[in-house]
Amino acid sequence: MATMVDEDLAMEAAYARVLKSTVLLNCIWHLGHQNLNRNLHGALGKDWEAFISLFWITRNAITEQDFEHRWLEDIVVFGEDKPNVRALP
Structure with missing residues (x-):
C-alpha cells in the first residue's frame, strides 16, 4: 500500500511505526515548493532560480533513465564547490 503525505513528520513516524509495509510518497508540491525552498534556497543563493527551473524540467522527465541522467x-552543476549543498544517497 502507498500513502501520500505532505511532509508531516508525525504522520510519517506513525506510518513507520503502525503500518510498516506502507510506502510513503511525498507530494511534489510540498517537495518542490516547501522542502527545496527551505533546504536549498539559502545554500544555492544566486543559483537558486537556475536550479529550480532545471529541477522542474528534471522532475518532468519522461523516463526513469532520463530523470536519473x-x-x-x-547535482554536478549545483552541488560542486558549494559547501552548504550535499547530495543524499
Whole structure:
C-alpha cells in the first residue's frame, strides 16, 4: 500500500511505526515548493532560480533513465564547490 503525505513528520513516524509495509510518497508540491525552498534556497543563493527551473524540467522527465541522467547533471552543476549543498544517497 502507498500513502501520500505532505511532509508531516508525525504522520510519517506513525506510518513507520503502525503500518510498516506502507510506502510513503511525498507530494511534489510540498517537495518542490516547501522542502527545496527551505533546504536549498539559502545554500544555492544566486543559483537558486537556475536550479529550480532545471529541477522542474528534471522532475518532468519522461523516463526513469532520463530523470536519473538529468538529476546527476543537476547535482554536478549545483552541488560542486558549494559547501552548504550535499547530495543524499
